[in-house]
Amino acid sequence: MAELYEKHGKDIQFLVVYIKEAHALDSRRPMTGRGAPLVQEPVTWGERQAVAKQCAAAMEIEHLPTIIDEIDDGVGAAYAAWPDRLFLVGKDGKIAYSGGRGPFGFKPEQLSSAIVKELTREVRR
Template identity: 45%
Template sequence: MEAIYQRHKGKAEFFVVYIREAHPVDGWRMTVNDLEGVVYKQPTNAEERTAVAKACQAGLKLSIPMLIDGADDAVGKAYAAWPDRLYIVGKTGRIAYRGRPGPGGFDPAEMEQALANLLAP
């Protein structure tokens, strides 16, 4: 995603929306997360969620601007975004691309092609 952002950041606005933690240590814990040092409890308030989101952004070395969903998970619910999903919102505010749910449906190349199609003259 970072590479796509770098290629297109002057032509479109990009945001990562941090939603609820997919694999918290107090929930659906994953061994791979333990091995990579990604060990966080599910945040229960805005401060905790912000701290985990910042750690995520740093750990993934993302310079893409990050927005953080509220404790009510309104964005995650509205966009059926859990555990991860790619969207393009067009200039009119309507969804122009909705990727399949991740991780299996997380397809940055497909999203980039949809973006290229939207940006084409």
Template identity: 30%
Template sequence: IFKLEEFKQLVSDFSDVADFLVVYIAEAHSTDGWAFASNIDINQHQSLEDRLSAAQILVQKEPLCPVVVDEMNDGAAIKYGAMPERLYVLQAGKVVYKGRAGPQGYDPQEVRSFLEKMK
């Protein structure tokens, strides 16, 4: 959520050349785990219902694209090395851009530069 406004601007600027999707995965900084003082109050997900409920917090912030939820076995997060967060660009079902792991490597501006070359 830290760079959500930057992500939303990316979606807005490039919706004519790309479809965007957020995959909500396990909570990296849960209140009952490794939390920061300024975190949103989300406990570690014990069930799919917990994860769906937590994802609703993101949906309410209107990310301007669909939000889907990873299964409790964390299949998408494991397959894409997405923990705690990561940006990807896929084209014709293949990864053409893989951002560095967040939070330090989560860089919407780098994705912007990549997508500008696709225009």
């Protein structure tokens, strides 16, 4: 994601939405190692903010603009985004790219191609 931001960040607005933690230690699929922070699933807004900050630092994306989903996971549910997913909102405000669910559907190279295509597309009014 950091590479995409460096490549396209001057042309489009990037926004990371931190949703429900995918691999919390108290979840069905805890993840340890591979640089992932060892965290419990947040139960308060303050805990979610702290975990989001840890995860962004571990992924080296703390410089990307980020918002945090509410504890009720409304954004994650609305976009079927768990555990992670990539979207591109086009110039016309419609979804121009919707990647598959991660980790197997998480394909930044496809998003990059969609960004280039969207930047060259003319919007009819």
